[in-house]
Amino acid sequence: MEYIQSNQNAKIKAAKKLTVKKNQRKENTYLLEGWHLVQEAIQSKATIRQIFATDKYVEERALRGFYDQTFEIAPEVAQHLSETKAPQGIFAVVELVENTVPETLEGRYLLLDAVQDPGNIGTMIRTADAAGFAGVVLGEGSVDLYNPKLLRSMQGSHFHLPVYQGKLLDWVKRFQHQSVPVYGTELNQSAISYQAVPKADNLALILGNEGNGVSVDLLLAADDNLYIPIPGHAESLNVAVAAGILMFKLIEG
Amino acid sequence: MEYIQSNQNAKIKAAKKLTVKKNQRKENTYLLEGWHLVQEAIQSKATIRQIFATDKYVEERALRGFYDQTFEIAPEVAQHLSETKAPQGIFAVVELVENTVPETLEGRYLLLDAVQDPGNIGTMIRTADAAGFAGVVLGEGSVDLYNPKLLRSMQGSHFHLPVYQGKLLDWVKRFQHQSVPVYGTELNQSAISYQAVPKADNLALILGNEGNGVSVDLLLAADDNLYIPIPGHAESLNVAVAAGILMFKLIEG
Structure with missing residues (x-):
């Protein structure tokens, strides 16, 4: 050697x-x-x-x-x-692996809209993997999947579930074409509380940028937008924590 | 000027x-x-x-x-x-603010046992603040509260709720002396699923070190130990994500 x-x-x-x-x-x-x-x-x-x-x-x-x-x-x-x-x-x-989009979208998917921090993205992919999600889609403007910090926080989950890169609006249309509900997320009490969402075997959940949240185009395209009620004093949750709370609630129903 | x-x-x-x-x-x-x-x-x-x-x-x-x-x-x-x-x-x-331990421990508390990453600690304090917890205790071996990275991820939550530093075993005794249930956490399916825990206004939840989890002494001292069932392939969750899932479940009941 x-x-x-x-x-x-x-x-x-x-x-x-x-x-x-x-x-x-x-x-x-x-x-x-x-x-x-x-x-x-x-x-x-x-x-x-x-x-x-x-x-x-x-x-x-x-x-x-x-x-x-x-x-x-x-x-x-x-x-x-x-x-x-x-x-x-x-x-x-x-x-590198380039995943091809499946014809039939079955299972639960996490869509990430312009998330900036590679540690947050990696952690969310790891959580989606733990929650048994079928795949993750990184939208445009997100950090690249093979960023070293992202790889470190992802802990190998990209070996367990497919991670796609693409335009999220196209993905939303794909889900809706197959009658899969798409949920946006926003810090807005006029949205639907995450606790009210029924359990579904097929769904797509969109999390957004750390500072700006999910973009307006996607919020408008989504079937419903969810929020997590915050009884305490912090203005918001870290995006990876919010994603974890939502994903584990959605699988529990 | x-x-x-x-x-x-x-x-x-x-x-x-x-x-x-x-x-x-x-x-x-x-x-x-x-x-x-x-x-x-x-x-x-x-x-x-x-x-x-x-x-x-x-x-x-x-x-x-x-x-x-x-x-x-x-x-x-x-x-x-x-x-x-x-x-x-x-x-x-x-x-700096040195918080004095209250005589009566009311509300929900998060206890952090030797968590290493300042970003994780700050994120958990921020989440505890969002979930309306009454306080956080940093055990020995945790990063100092005023670490710059911790301050950044905490987002000012130390201005909203008291953060104590001290021996966690002493704190566990304090809670138990006042009949407040103390929950450890572990990656062990023989522990109790977090979904089975009844809602309680007063409780203490212990999260542990990223690699080693909660120390054995504390797991033995706790009233019950909780785990989050992982249906997918990841071996574990990031500690701050796990803390978020648990805290928001415990306030929801």
């Missing part, structure tokens, strides 16, 4: 570039960091092109099938590749 | 130090950043010692009562003081 000691190594330089959207699209790959995520990639049979691992990982059983693509790296190289202060020391170069 | 152009100005150097716990405790003050938070401090009648504002804020009506303590700063100085890449340009030096 090749041992890489220098940040100037061509493979390391190429891998480091794969944390940036432009290069990810060009190479059709992204860089995944951390033992949990690399294991998830392996288990879900993602296409792994390379693995870079410090000595504590190279003997791991899960990596056995990947001997030809695995390179041992020095701790300094792990620090160079990492987005964190205390890297675990394992990375994988993984192929 | 004094105009401060240099990062070397003594007041700026002193204010900059107030982002660090050690100096906050010594001076009994912390540095608050952002227009929303400064307004919250003013409205809640927190003791404000100084305000540093760029020209766009100095004429603001809300600052009129603070003319003697307000200093105009250059944009470069705002960048120097800021914890963010694109600062709004307003800061306040605010006195």
